[in-house]
Amino acid sequence: MSEYTVALVAHDHKKPELLAWVNKHLAVMQRCKIVATGTTGGLIAEETGLEVTRYKSGPLGGDQQIGALIAENRLDALFFFWDPLNPAPHDPDVKALLRLCSVWNVPVACNSATADLLVTSPLFLTEDYLPTKPNY
Numbered sequence: 131m132s133e134y135t136v137a138l139v140a141h142d143h144k145k146p147e148l149l150a151w152v153n154k155h156l157a158v159m160q161r162c163k164i165v166a167t168g169t170t171g172g173l174i175a176e177e178t179g180l181e182v183t184r185y186k187s188g189p190l191g192g193d194q195q196i197g198a199l200i201a202e203n204r205l206d207a208l209f210f211f212w213d214p215l216n217p218a219p220h221d222p223d224v225k226a227l228l229r230l231c232s233v234w235n236v237p238v239a240c241n242s243a244t245a246d247l248l249v250t251s252p253l254f255l256t257e258d259y260l261p262t263k264p265n266y
């Protein structure tokens with residue numbers, strides 16, 4: 131399969147959880163092209179040695195940049211550990227990003243339990259798994 135692109139995004143209180151999750155699945159992550167919002171991406175690159183394409187920080191437009199990848203059919207999965215207990219100034223951007231995953235049928239995991247299931251699926255990273263894109 132051509133390179134599988136995944137986005138990794140976490141709000142501040144969820145960054146330790148995402149980092150632990152990435153370390154747990156490092157072998158799978160090493161087979162992916164990784165993009166991320168700014169701070170999340172910096173942390174992951176620093177702590178794991180993975181190569182990460184970093185966009186802007188979420189509050190500065192990073193969620194929207196990842197949303198643009200989805201709209202252009204350039205993203206295969208999103209791992210977005212958003213924080214349900216603290217308000218974010220860019221909440222509309224967060225909602226918009228999650229909305230685009232539904233619009234374009236992109237697999238999205240919002241917590242480590244779902245993320246575990248997604249990356250351990252036998253379909254993950256295989257050519258058998260090409261989710262149908264809606265024909266708008």
Ligand SMILES: O=C(CO)COP(=O)(O)O
Binds near residue numbers: 140192224
């Ligand atoms: O705010 C975010 C997602 O909504 C994440 O942004 P950072 O990775 O820059 O913290």
